[in-house]
Amino acid sequence: MMGILEVKNVNKRFGGLQALGDVNLSVAENSVHAIIGPNGAGKSTLLNCLVGKLMPDTGSVLFDGQSVLGRTPHEINQMGISRVFQTPEIFGELTVLENMMIPCFAKRDGSFRMHAIGHMFDEAELVEKAEHMLESMNMAGKHHMHAAAMSRGDKRRLEIAMCLAQEPRLLLLDEPTAGMARADTNNTIDLLKQIKDERDITIAIIEHDMHVVFSLAERITVLAQGMPLVEDTPENIKGHPKVKEAYLGEAH
Amino acid sequence: MFGLDKKDATLLVIVAILTLCAPFLLNPFPSESALAQFNAGYPDLMQRFVIFGIFAIGFNILFGLTGYLSFGHAAFLGVGSYSAVWMFKLLSMNVIPAIILSVVVAGLFSLLIGFISLRRSGIYFSILTLAFAQMSFNLAYSVLTPITNGETGLQLTLNDPRILGQSATADGSIPVTSLFGLEMRSTYELVMGPWAFQFNAGYYLCAVIMVLAFYMSIRIFRSPFGLMLRAIKSNQTRMSYTGLNPKPYTLAAFVISGMYAGLAGGLMASMDPLAGAERMQWTASGEVVLMTILGGAGTLIGPVLGAGFIKYFENIFSKINDTVLHSWFSFMPDGLENLVVMLVYPFIGKGWHLTLGLMFMMVVIFLPGGLVEGGQRIRRLFRRKDDTPAAKTEPAE
Numbered sequence: 001m002m003g004i005l006e007v008k009n010v011n012k013r014f015g016g017l018q019a020l021g022d023v024n025l026s027v028a029e030n031s032v033h034a035i036i037g038p039n040g041a042g043k044s045t046l047l048n049c050l051v052g053k054l055m056p057d058t059g060s061v062l063f064d065g066q067s068v069l070g071r072t073p074h075e076i077n078q079m080g081i082s083r084v085f086q087t088p089e090i091f092g093e094l095t096v097l098e099n100m101m102i103p104c105f106a107k108r109d110g111s112f113r114m115h116a117i118g119h120m121f122d123e124a125e126l127v128e129k130a131e132h133m134l135e136s137m138n139m140a141g142k143h144h145m146h147a148a149a150m151s152r153g154d155k156r157r158l159e160i161a162m163c164l165a166q167e168p169r170l171l172l173l174d175e176p177t178a179g180m181a182r183a184d185t186n187n188t189i190d191l192l193k194q195i196k197d198e199r200d201i202t203i204a205i206i207e208h209d210m211h212v213v214f215s216l217a218e219r220i221t222v223l224a225q226g227m228p229l230v231e232d233t234p235e236n237i238k239g240h241p242k243v244k245e246a247y248l249g250e251a252h
Numbered sequence: 253m254f255g256l257d258k259k260d261a262t263l264l265v266i267v268a269i270l271t272l273c274a275p276f277l278l279n280p281f282p283s284e285s286a287l288a289q290f291n292a293g294y295p296d297l298m299q300r301f302v303i304f305g306i307f308a309i310g311f312n313i314l315f316g317l318t319g320y321l322s323f324g325h326a327a328f329l330g331v332g333s334y335s336a337v338w339m340f341k342l343l344s345m346n347v348i349p350a351i352i353l354s355v356v357v358a359g360l361f362s363l364l365i366g367f368i369s370l371r372r373s374g375i376y377f378s379i380l381t382l383a384f385a386q387m388s389f390n391l392a393y394s395v396l397t398p399i400t401n402g403e404t405g406l407q408l409t410l411n412d413p414r415i416l417g418q419s420a421t422a423d424g425s426i427p428v429t430s431l432f433g434l435e436m437r438s439t440y441e442l443v444m445g446p447w448a449f450q451f452n453a454g455y456y457l458c459a460v461i462m463v464l465a466f467y468m469s470i471r472i473f474r475s476p477f478g479l480m481l482r483a484i485k486s487n488q489t490r491m492s493y494t495g496l497n498p499k500p501y502t503l504a505a506f507v508i509s510g511m512y513a514g515l516a517g518g519l520m521a522s523m524d525p526l527a528g529a530e531r532m533q534w535t536a537s538g539e540v541v542l543m544t545i546l547g548g549a550g551t552l553i554g555p556v557l558g559a560g561f562i563k564y565f566e567n568i569f570s571k572i573n574d575t576v577l578h579s580w581f582s583f584m585p586d587g588l589e590n591l592v593v594m595l596v597y598p599f600i601g602k603g604w605h606l607t608l609g610l611m612f613m614m615v616v617i618f619l620p621g622g623l624v625e626g627g628q629r630i631r632r633l634f635r636r637k638d639d640t641p642a643a644k645t646e647p648a649e
């Protein structure tokens with residue numbers, strides 16, 4: 001069966017460094033797929049190739065049967081792929097509610113719409129949606145705070161909320177719990193589980209924290225030095241000798 | 253009110269009242285008193301206040317919201333002026349068609365320049381706009397002389413066709429600009445005791461248009477479109493990965509601000525029907541940048557304050573000469589008087605740009621948010637005295 005995301009023979013070189021070597025990856029629709037691997041394995045580079053930030057040297061990337069290569073980031077996003085970055089990318093100078101409004105507009109109006117007369121908060125339906133999202137993220141009461149003034153964990157949650165407001169079909173998460181306290185990490189796990197239960201969504205997650213990986217993932221791909229090492233279920237990955245080898249010397 | 257929330261509506265009403273009462277407010281000193289030189293209630297100066305206010309309001313829509321710093325906006329102002337004068341030469345002396353044409357032409361011109369310049373961002377964008385403006389300036393002096401009349405500048409003559417008007421008035425002079433017969437230069441002088449206040453038709457036309465332009469800018473700031481422009485300034489990466497295309501948004505902001513500049517240029521020509529290439533020079537582009545930053549880029553009222561501030565002090569400081577200085581310091585012993593005058597002299601008259609430069613540096617260093625930030629700080633000082641639990645985490649503007 002073909003997955004919603006099909007990555008075939010993707011190669012990417014940075015000068016002499018082979019960041020991705022013949023990566024193949026198939027993510028099944030409505031599954032949670034984790035990509036793990038030591039630092040510098042090429043995990044973020046792989047995501048960059050999926051969302052239009054980088055162009056692979058060779059290979060193909062199909063989302064729902066359509067190639068994403070050669071498209072701009074906003075086109076790929078409008079196809080239904082949202083990405084949470086390793087370091088939170090939010091609109092720091094804007095308030096939290098304004099941050100939330102932007103993906104709501106993007107979802108409804110597409111990549112450009114000249115809408116220069118009405119007041120942004122007169123769009124009752126979208127405001128309600130934005131407020132609802134914030135509430136479900138436990139961020140009610142922070143509506144009018146500048147996003148930059150929030151804690152790192154809150155910024156992450158805001159970014160996830162913004163991505164979810166777009167109702168993507170595929171959500172890519174790059175280390176969503178990095179730098180989070182244990183409690184926040186557990187909240188994030190619960191949140192992602194809840195999202196998964198509530199709607200049809202496919203999640204691909206990069207994560208170093210094995211607790212997160214094993215709580216969420218249905219399948220795991222292990223990358224090492226740009227090569228896919230193994231792909232299997234969490235149970236089988238746990239004791240896999242190759243995986244242990246790749247992580248040798250790592251704290252995990 | 254008018255689709256604005258209470259705070260914005262209040263601001264709009266205050267601006268409207270201040271501009272309409274400007275002939276009184278700017279002439280606080282009796283006309284014969286020594287302080288009369290600080291008065292600014294003269295028609296041509298007041299016209300400049302509001303026209304440059306419009307220019308800066310428009311510039312702020314681009315620079316304040318998106319963060320794209322254009323160094324070539326004077327080109328659109330210049331184009332607007334030329335268009336308006338051509339309308340006076342060919343059609344009629346009515347200012348309405350002239351102003352409309354100047355906005356349209358400046359809009360088209362900014363569409364072209366914006367389309368090309370916005371292929372780059374940051375400093376390269378600024379350099380591209382500067383290059384285009386300087387190119388326009390040089391072309392106006394050379395190749396385009398048939399349209400711009402080169403160094404002399406484009407003027408009205410007795411031979412102009414003016415198909416809907418008359419080439420010359422009955423007494424053989426060039427007709428003057430008007431709004432359906434109301435001459436722009438007509439001024440009513442109200443004398444009250446030692447005070448004299450001047451009410452000029454041209455000023456009021458410009459003032460009403462500025463209030464409208466200000467109102468439009470508030471609407472844009474608060475609209476979904478304005479939100480997108482602020483998103484561009486804040487984080488373009490997040491914007492693209494949220495499925496939004498920053499290019500058309502930035503281009504739209506560029507064209508809107510170009511049209512504001514064209515409107516300012518058209519009004520300038522409507523007040524005084526001649527247009528010269530020096531209006532397009534890089535110094536003129538730099539001036540609107542200064543006004544916006546000095547007042548507070550990205551704030552609603554900042555650009556208007558900045559424009560008023562610069563134009564006021566330009567006028568006052570450049571009027572002061574050494575005779576005036578000597579009369580001010582005449583109470584001092586002669587030697588000291590000469591020394592003080594010598595020290596102050598470089599900062600006045602033609603040297604007023606030195607003063608402006610210093611003021612600008614002070615603002616950028618101590619008040620990065622411009623005069624608006626200064627005002628906010630003062631307000632906070634007073635508030636803290638009133639009640640100790642000071643207002644916290646309140647977003648700007």
Ligand SMILES: Nc1ncnc2c1ncn2[C@@H]1O[C@H](COP(=O)(O)OP(=O)(O)OP(=O)(O)O)[C@@H](O)[C@H]1O
Pocket residue numbers: 014017019037038039040041042043044045046086
């Ligand atoms: N734009 C780039 N230019 C040059 N080299 C790059 C670029 N992006 C990544 N690399 C290199 O490619 C390799 C893979 O990097 P990548 O960021 O994909 O690793 P990662 O698996 O995400 O690691 P981490 O777990 O630390 O986030 C690294 O050696 C990195 O230095």
Ligand SMILES: [Mg+2]
Pocket residue numbers: 043044045086174
């Ligand atoms: Mg990474």
